[in-house]
Amino acid sequence: xxKRIEKDFARxxxxxxxxxxxxxxxYITHGEMIGKRGKYAVSIPLPSLRIPTFxxxxxxxxxxxQGEGEPGxxxxxxxxxxxxxxxxxxPGQHLLEVDVTIEELAQILGEELELxxxxxxxxxxxxxxxxxxxxVARAGPExxxxxxxxxxxxxxxxxxMGIYDPAAPMIVPIREDRRYRSRKPRQVPQNNxxxxxxxxxxxxxxxxxxxxxxxxxxxxxxxLRSQYKxxxxxxxxxxxxxxxxxxDTFYSIKESGGTKISSAYLVCDELIKKSFNPSEWNxxxxxxxxxxxxxxxxxxxxxxxxxxxxxxxxxxxxxxxxKSAYGSGQFKKDLDGAFPDSPQVITSEIRDKxxxxxxxxEFLGRGK
Numbered sequence: 001x002x003k004r005i006e007k008d009f010a011r012x013x014x015x016x017x018x019x020x021x022x023x024x025x026x027y028i029t030h031g032e033m034i035g036k037r038g039k040y041a042v043s044i045p046l047p048s049l050r051i052p053t054f055x056x057x058x059x060x061x062x063x064x065x066q067g068e069g070e071p072g073x074x075x076x077x078x079x080x081x082x083x084x085x086x087x088x089x090x091p092g093q094h095l096l097e098v099d100v101t102i103e104e105l106a107q108i109l110g111e112e113l114e115l116x117x118x119x120x121x122x123x124x125x126x127x128x129x130x131x132x133x134x135x136v137a138r139a140g141p142e143x144x145x146x147x148x149x150x151x152x153x154x155x156x157x158x159x160x161m162g163i164y165d166p167a168a169p170m171i172v173p174i175r176e177d178r179r180y181r182s183r184k185p186r187q188v189p190q191n192n193x194x195x196x197x198x199x200x201x202x203x204x205x206x207x208x209x210x211x212x213x214x215x216x217x218x219x220x221x222x223x224l225r226s227q228y229k230x231x232x233x234x235x236x237x238x239x240x241x242x243x244x245x246x247x248d249t250f251y252s253i254k255e256s257g258g259t260k261i262s263s264a265y266l267v268c269d270e271l272i273k274k275s276f277n278p279s280e281w282n283x284x285x286x287x288x289x290x291x292x293x294x295x296x297x298x299x300x301x302x303x304x305x306x307x308x309x310x311x312x313x314x315x316x317x318x319x320x321x322x323k324s325a326y327g328s329g330q331f332k333k334d335l336d337g338a339f340p341d342s343p344q345v346i347t348s349e350i351r352d353k354x355x356x357x358x359x360x361x362e363f364l365g366r367g368k
Contacts, residue, residue, distance in 0.1 A: 024357075028219060028360070029357065110223065113357075113360065113361045114361075115364050118282075135184040137180050137182040138180070150179050154172065192229060192232075192281055193232075195220065195224060196271065198235075198264040199236075199287070200264075212352075215356055216320065220286065221233065223360075236271070238263050239256075259292050261287075265302055265309075269309045285314055288321075290329070291321045291331040292328050299331065320347075320359055321347070348362045
């Protein structure tokens with residue numbers, strides 16, 4: 001029997017989820033949750049929630065603030081001026097922080113953005129051992145006794161000994177009849193994924209642009225981790241040259257050189273060849289830049305690298321163009337022109353934080 005407190009807690013969780021769904025675009029845009037995440041849960045700031053209930057009071061129209069008033073009519077002492085002038089004595093809205101698991105957050109994200117479940121590319125050759133109670137043994141704990149097999153063994157013994165009476169069937173198992181469920185290790189296929197983030201860190205990419213990338217990467221990770229057993233992340237930064245870095249460096253480094261995007265794609269290609277066999281991994285490269293590149297020759301080199309080296313090995317390739325005051329935005333146009341109908345190349349223009357919501361839907365909406 002379910003206790004009342006468990007029902008109340010379940011109802012409270014549903015109310016919280018409803019509030020998150022209602023304000024999901026705001027949470028995605030502001031990035032409030034990134035600094036409050038743990039290994040398995042995220043703390044979300046919510047307005048204080050009041051469960052609707054009946055409250056008894058006087059049913060008259062003589063209270064302060066009721067009835068029609070005239071301009072200039074003074075209000076009672078202690079009440080706050082409706083115009084917002086002066087200090088009031090009423091409490092403001094308080095925020096309540098609640099913990100939501102990563103799985104719950106991913107479920108809400110998928111439902112609100114209508115994201116299809118990802119179909120892994122090909123058949124993974126990674127296998128994981130999983131114990132299943134599929135065997136039968138003559139010894140074991142009573143909690144694992146196999147009643148049907150025990151009854152069958154007792155029936156067989158009774159019939160063989162001639163003591164079974166169909167008119168009065170009574171089967172009494174003895175110690176030798178007992179059978180128990182036993183574990184048998186079974187290998188099952190396991191699909192894993194790696195997310196490779198690449199970002200332009202030249203002088204035209206400022207703190208605001210990096211914050212947009214950081215926020216979007218959080219939601220991309222949240223969704224992909226709900227679709228795969230294991231997800232790894234790698235980070236590549238580039239200006240005129242590229243290198244692999246750790247997560248903290250990825251979001252804090254700032255260079256002042258020019259921009260050669262092909263350098264990042266070369267490092268990405270080498271990383272895939274060295275560490276992530278496409279037959280064993282689902283690979284997701286995400287590249288973020290303001291669209292500036294050093295000359296048309298390097299853009300052509302980028303297109304060739306994508307066609308010949310990257311796209312044959314990855315699920316999808318996603319390019320997010322983050323608007324900046326100095327970026328030309330030309331690279332997205334070049335990619336759209338080079339891959340007009342490719343199901344693997346997805347480009348998105350992120351003008352500001354408000355564009356993160358739609359960009360995530362564009363990147364993850366194909367279910368690949």
